[in-house]
Amino acid sequence: MQAPNAFAYVEDWNRRLAAKGWWHSFELPDGRTIDGVCDLAGLKNRIAQFPIPGDLHGKRVLDIGAWDGWFSFEMERRGAEVVAIDCWDNPRFREMHAFLGSRVDYRVLDVYELSPARMGRFDIVLFMGVLYHLKHPLLALERVCSVTGEMAAVDSFVLKEEHRPGANVEQRPIMEFYETSEFGGQTDNWVGPSLPCLLAWCRTAGFARVELRGMLAHSACLACYRHWEAVPESAPEPPELADVFHHTNYGVNFNSALDEYVTCWFSYSQLKPDINNVKPETDGYGVRPIDVRPLENGLWQANFKLPPGLPPGWHSVRLRVGASARSDARKIAVDLPLGAPGLAITGIADGYTWQPNQMDLRKGDSLAIWVSSLPENADRNNIRVYLHSRKLNVIYVEKEAGGRPRQINVQVPEFAPAGAVEVSVKVGDGESGPAVVEIKR
Numbered sequence: 001m002q003a004p005n006a007f008a009y010v011e012d013w014n015r016r017l018a019a020k021g022w023w024h025s026f027e028l029p030d031g032r033t034i035d036g037v038c039d040l041a042g043l044k045n046r047i048a049q050f051p052i053p054g055d056l057h058g059k060r061v062l063d064i065g066a067w068d069g070w071f072s073f074e075m076e077r078r079g080a081e082v083v084a085i086d087c088w089d090n091p092r093f094r095e096m097h098a099f100l101g102s103r104v105d106y107r108v109l110d111v112y113e114l115s116p117a118r119m120g121r122f123d124i125v126l127f128m129g130v131l132y133h134l135k136h137p138l139l140a141l142e143r144v145c146s147v148t149g150e151m152a153a154v155d156s157f158v159l160k161e162e163h164r165p166g167a168n169v170e171q172r173p174i175m176e177f178y179e180t181s182e183f184g185g186q187t188d189n190w191v192g193p194s195l196p197c198l199l200a201w202c203r204t205a206g207f208a209r210v211e212l213r214g215m216l217a218h219s220a221c222l223a224c225y226r227h228w229e230a231v232p233e234s235a236p237e238p239p240e241l242a243d244v245f246h247h248t249n250y251g252v253n254f255n256s257a258l259d260e261y262v263t264c265w266f267s268y269s270q271l272k273p274d275i276n277n278v279k280p281e282t283d284g285y286g287v288r289p290i291d292v293r294p295l296e297n298g299l300w301q302a303n304f305k306l307p308p309g310l311p312p313g314w315h316s317v318r319l320r321v322g323a324s325a326r327s328d329a330r331k332i333a334v335d336l337p338l339g340a341p342g343l344a345i346t347g348i349a350d351g352y353t354w355q356p357n358q359m360d361l362r363k364g365d366s367l368a369i370w371v372s373s374l375p376e377n378a379d380r381n382n383i384r385v386y387l388h389s390r391k392l393n394v395i396y397v398e399k400e401a402g403g404r405p406r407q408i409n410v411q412v413p414e415f416a417p418a419g420a421v422e423v424s425v426k427v428g429d430g431e432s433g434p435a436v437v438e439i440k441r
Contacts, residue, residue, distance in 0.1 A: 006163045009218070010184020013037055022092060024070035028099065036068065043070050049214035049221035050153040052124060056080035062122040062147060064111055065130035069093040072104050075126070083119065085109040112136070114143040116309045121149040129219070131156040131198075132183075135190045141205035145226070146309030152224040154202060155216075159194045173197040195220050206308045208279070208286030226307075228279045228286040228320065235325040239268035244317045244330035247303055251379030253333045254306050262332065264302045265295065268321045273300045279320040280304045282332070310334045314376075333377040340430030342373040346405045348423060348435050358438040359412060366395070367412050370405040371425050371432065378406075384426040385410045412439070 017023060022036035024043060033040075057079035063072040066084035073096065076082045082104045084093070089108045097104060111130065125148045127141075134140045144152055159169040159176060173196040183189035193201065195212070198220055202210040207224040214221040245252060247261040254260050264280055271277065275292045278300075285307035292302045302319070313336065316329035350359045351366030359367050369385065378397065385392045385408065396409035408425070418441045422434035 007182075007184035010186060010189070014185070022068055024068035026068075026070065026073075026096060038070075043074075046128070046155065046216065046221070047071060047074060047153075049155075049216070050223055051151070051213070052078075052153065054078055056124075059123040060120070060149075061124045061126065062119070063126045063128075064114075064144065065128065065133075066090075066093060066106070069096050069104070069106075071126050071128060072106075073097075073100055073102055075124075076102060076104050080124070083107065083122070085111075085114075087111075111140045111143055114147050116147055116311065119147050121147055121309070123150045125152040127152055128155040129157075132191050132193070133188050137191050137193070138201055138205060141201055142308050145206040145224070145307075148207075148224070148226055148309075150226060152207070154198075154222040154224055155219050156198055156222075157192060157218055158198055158220045159192050163192070169194045171196065173200050198222065203288045204290075204305070206285075206287050206305050208281070208288060226285050228281060231320070231325055232323055235323055236270050238325040238327045239266045239273075239319050239321050241266045241317075241319055241327040241330055242299060244332060245379075246332075246381065249379075249381035251381035252331070253336065253377050253379060253382060256306065256308075256310055256312075256335050260306045261290070261303050262306055262317060264304075264317065264319055264330075265299050266302070266319055266327065267298050267300065268324070269298075270324070271322045273302070273321050277322045278302045280317065281319075281326075282307050282310065282317050283315045285310070306334070312336060336377050338375055338377065338382055338428030338430075340373065340375050340378070340427040343425055343427060343430045343432040344372045345423070345425060345432050345435040346370045346372050348437050351409055357436065358440065360440045361412065361414060361416065362441065365411050365414065367392075367410050367423070367437065369408045369410065369423065369425065369435070371408055372405040373430075374400070374406050374427060376400045378427050382427060383408060386424050386426070387412065387416060387421055390416075 016037045022034050024038050025036040025040045026034040059080045061075040061080040061082045063084040066072045066086050072082050072084040084104050084106045087110050127144050131137050172194055174194050175197050176192040178189055181187050199210050202224045208228050209225040211223045213223050242265040244264050247263045273292050278289050278292050287304045287307050289302045289304040295301050314331050314333055318329050319327045347370035349356045349368050351368045352364035380394045380397050383394050392410040394410050398407040416439055418439050420436050420438050424434045425432040
C-alpha cells in the first residue's frame with residue numbers, strides 16, 4: 001500500500017520551481033546569489049557523496065541531464081574539461097554559461113544517443129537525478145557505462161519504507177513503474193527502483209564494482225567503477241584460462257549492438273570460485289559475472305556481459321579470482337567484418353581413420369577439412385560447410401597459426417549418400433571451390 005501523499009514533495013518542488021524559475025542555486029562572481037529550488041548546501045553535500053577529487057586538471061567529465069548546470073560548472077571550477085548534455089536546450093544553462101565565461105561544451109543530446117564513437121570516453125560521468133525520469137533505465141545505464149572510462153556517479157530516487165509501508169521494499173530488488181502521473185504528478189517520472197534494484201541495474205549494465213556512497217533524503221548515491229581493484233603486489237598465482245567464446249554460438253565474434261555474453265573456462269585451486277570473487281575483464285574493463293559454476297575435469301565456467309563501449313577489433317579477455325594475479329589472455333573479436341578472398345580446400349580426410357579423400361560412416365561421423373585463407377576471426381558460427389547443398393554442423397575450428405591452412409571438423413549425418421560427393425566452404429562473401437570425398441556406409 002502506498003503511504004498517503006508519499007510523493008507530495010515532488011509537487012512542492014514543482015510549485016517552487018514555477019515561482020523561482022531556477023532549479024539550481026548559484027554563487028555569482030560579483031557576490032550575488034541565485035536562489036533555486038536546490039540550495040547551495042544541498043548541492044555541495046550531494047556532490048560530496050562521491051569520491052571526486054578537488055583537482056580535476058587533465059580529466060574529462062560528462063554531466064548528463066545538466067539542467068541549470070551547477071554540477072557542470074563545479075567540475076569546470078575544479079579544472080576538468082567538461083561536456084554537459086540535456087534532452088532540451090535550457091536557456092538558464094546558457095545564461096549562467098555566459099555569465100561565468102564558461103568553456104563547458106553544452107550539447108542537446110539524449111542519453112540513449114551516447115556512445116564512445118560519438119563522445120569519446122570520460123574519466124568521470126555524472127548521472128545525477130536522471131535515471132528515474134527514463135522509460136528504459138537499464139538501456140540508459142548501458143549507454144552511460146559505454147562512455148565511462150573510470151567512474152560514474154549515479155544518484156537516483158529509490159523506494160523506501162515511507163513509500164510502501166510494510167512491503168519491505170528496502171531489502172528487495174524491485175521496481176515500480178509509473179504509467180502516467182502517479183509519481184508526484186509528473187508524467188516524466190517513469191520508474192522507482194529499490195536500493196537493491198538500483199545496485200543490480202548498475203552491475204547488470206556492465207560496471208565492475210558498484211559502491212553505495214550515501215543515502216540522501218530521497219535518493220541513493222552510487223559510485224560505479226569500470227575496473228576491478230588493483231592487483232596487490234603479493235598476489236597469489238593466477239587462474240589458468242582454458243578457453244573463451246560466445247555464450248550461445250561458441251565462436252569468437254561479438255556484436256556490440258546486441259546483448260551478448262562471454263563464456264570463460266578456467267581452472268583455479270587456491271580459492272573456490274563464485275559469483276562474488278571471479279573477476280573477468282576485457283581490455284581492462286571488468287564486468288561482474290552473471291553465473292559461475294563447476295564443470296568436469298576441474299574446470300569452472302564464468303559468463304559475463306561483453307563490456308559496453310568496446311571499439312571494433314580484437315580484445316584481450318583475462319580473469320582473476322579474489323586477489324589473484326591476472327590470467328593469461330585469450331582474444332575475442334568485436335564488430336569485425338569477415339573478409340575471406342581466396343578460400344581453398346587444401347585437404348580432406350576421415351576424422352577418425354584419417355584416410356584422405358574418404359569417410360567411413362561406419363567408423364564415425366567426423367570429417368576433417370583443411371582450408372587456406374581463412375580470416376583470423378573465422379569460427380564455428382560463421383564458417384558454413386556444405387555437403388552438396390546441405391549445411392553441416394561445424395564442431396571444431398583450429399585457431400589461426402602463422403597463415404597455414406586451418407583444420408575444420410564437421411559432423412556428417414548418417415543419412416548422407418554413399419559415393420563421391422562435393423564439399424565446399426563459405427565464410428562471409430568468400431567461397432571455396434568444391435572438394436570431392438568418397439563416403440562409405
